[in-house]
Amino acid sequence: MINGFFRRLMRSSKGGSKNVAKKRLKFALIYDRLEVSDDTLNNLNRDIIEVISRYFEIDKKAFKLDICRYDDVSALVVNTPIIATKHKKRAKSKKAK
Amino acid sequence: MEGRIIVITSGKGGVGKTTATASIGAALAMEGRRVAVVDMDIGLRNLDVMMGLENRIVFNIVDAVHGRCQLRQAAIRDRRIKNLFLIPASQSDNKNVLTPDDMIRFSKKLRSEFDFVFMDCPAGIEQGFENSVAGANDAVVICTPEVASVRDADRVIGLLYARSITPRLVINRIVPDMVANGDMLSHDDVLDVLSIELIGLVEMDDRVVIATNTGTPLVMQKGSAAGEAFQRIAKRLNGQHDLPIIVPSASKSIWKTIGTKFGIRR
Numbered sequence A: 001m002i003n004g005f006f007r008r009l010m011r012s013s014k015g016g017s018k019n020v021a022k023k024r025l026k027f028a029l030i031y032d033r034l035e036v037s038d039d040t041l042n043n044l045n046r047d048i049i050e051v052i053s054r055y056f057e058i059d060k061k062a063f064k065l066d067i068c069r070y071d072d073v074s075a076l077v078v079n080t081p082i083i084a085t086k087h088k089k090r091a092k093s094k095k096a097k
Numbered sequence B: 001m002e003g004r005i006i007v008i009t010s011g012k013g014g015v016g017k018t019t020a021t022a023s024i025g026a027a028l029a030m031e032g033r034r035v036a037v038v039d040m041d042i043g044l045r046n047l048d049v050m051m052g053l054e055n056r057i058v059f060n061i062v063d064a065v066h067g068r069c070q071l072r073q074a075a076i077r078d079r080r081i082k083n084l085f086l087i088p089a090s091q092s093d094n095k096n097v098l099t100p101d102d103m104i105r106f107s108k109k110l111r112s113e114f115d116f117v118f119m120d121c122p123a124g125i126e127q128g129f130e131n132s133v134a135g136a137n138d139a140v141v142i143c144t145p146e147v148a149s150v151r152d153a154d155r156v157i158g159l160l161y162a163r164s165i166t167p168r169l170v171i172n173r174i175v176p177d178m179v180a181n182g183d184m185l186s187h188d189d190v191l192d193v194l195s196i197e198l199i200g201l202v203e204m205d206d207r208v209v210i211a212t213n214t215g216t217p218l219v220m221q222k223g224s225a226a227g228e229a230f231q232r233i234a235k236r237l238n239g240q241h242d243l244p245i246i247v248p249s250a251s252k253s254i255w256k257t258i259g260t261k262f263g264i265r266r
C-alpha cells in the first residue's frame, strides 16, 4: 500500500520508466527506418547528378550528397558547385540531334 | 479447400514464438481443424519438447522436403489432441540444407494435407527466416513490451510487407501490474510505434513454465490466462473476426476489452 503510494508519487514526478522506454524506442525506430544502404545512396547520387545536369553544368567531382541526422529529423543535403546554367532551348536542340 | 500457412516470427529470440506456435496450433486443433505445427529451427529443435513429443521423432522436415520420407511419415500425431500434428526440425543439419524454393514446393503438399500450418520461425532474419516465410500466406509477429523486442518486430514487419504479407501482432509476456505502474510499455504504446493490426495480448503466466516442464499443451490447462489468450487468438485466426481482444488487467475481476472489429482478410 505505502509502497504503491510512493511508486505513484515517483511516477507523477518522473513519469515511470516506460516513458523512457517509449522515447528510446521511437528514436531507435526513426533511425532504423531511415537507414539507407550504400546501394541506394549510390543510385540516388547518380540520378540526382543526371537530373541536375539537365539544367546546370555542374562540377560532378565536387558534388556531395549527405544524410544529416538531428534529434528528431533527418535531412538530405545536396551540395554542388554550378559552373553554368543551361538554357532550355539548347538542352532541347541537343536532344533533337 | 486449400489450407493456410501462417508463419510465427519475431526477429528477436525468446519472446514466445515456440510457445505461441504450440498453443495456437493445439487450440485450433481443439476447434476441430486439421493442424500441423512445423519446427523451422533446423539444428536447434525445440517445438517437440514444448509439445512433449520428443520421444516419438523418426523423420523430420528435412527428410520430408528432400523426399526421404512421405509428409505423413514426418508428421507426428499428438495422441492427446485430435487432428494435431508436429513436423519436427532436424537436429543434425545445417540451416542451409533447405532453401526458399524447397519450401515453396513443400508448402503445396502441406496446404493440401492440413487446414492450418504454423511455421515456428527461428530467431534472426537470415536463411531460417527466409525458409519459414517462403511458403506462408499469413504471418503473426510476436513481441514483448520491451524496446529491443519491439524494434526487432518493426524490422520483421517491414520485411514481411516487402513480401506482400500483412502480418498481425501478438504482444506476449505482459505484466499488468507493471503496465499499471508505468514501468512497462502498454499495448497502446507498442501499437503507437508499430503499424500493424493486433490479434492478441498474452500476459506473463507461470503456467507457461509448468506446461513446458511437463510437455503438456498450455491450452489444456484450465485457468491459464496465457492459454486462454492463445485460444482466443486461434479463434480469430479461425474466422471469428469480431471476438474482442481482452486486455490483461491487474485485478483479474475487471476484464477490460477493446471493441476492435476485424476486417475479413485475404
Ligand SMILES: Nc1ncnc2c1ncn2[C@@H]1O[C@H](COP(=O)(O)OP(=O)(O)O)[C@@H](O)[C@H]1O
Pocket (backbone or CB within 6 Å): B010, B012, B013, B014, B015, B016, B017, B018, B019, B020, B172, B173, B174, B202, B203, B204, B205, B206, B208, B209, B212, B226
Ligand atoms: N506468456 C508467458 N508467460 C511466461 N513465460 C513465457 C510466456 N511466453 C513465453 N514464456 C517463456 O519464455 C521463454 C521463451 O519462450 P519461447 O516460446 O521458447 O520463445 P522463442 O521461441 O521466441 O525463442 C520460455 O522459457 C517460455 O517458457
Ligand SMILES: [Mg+2]
Pocket (backbone or CB within 6 Å): B017, B018, B041, B046, B120, B122
Ligand atoms: Mg523458439
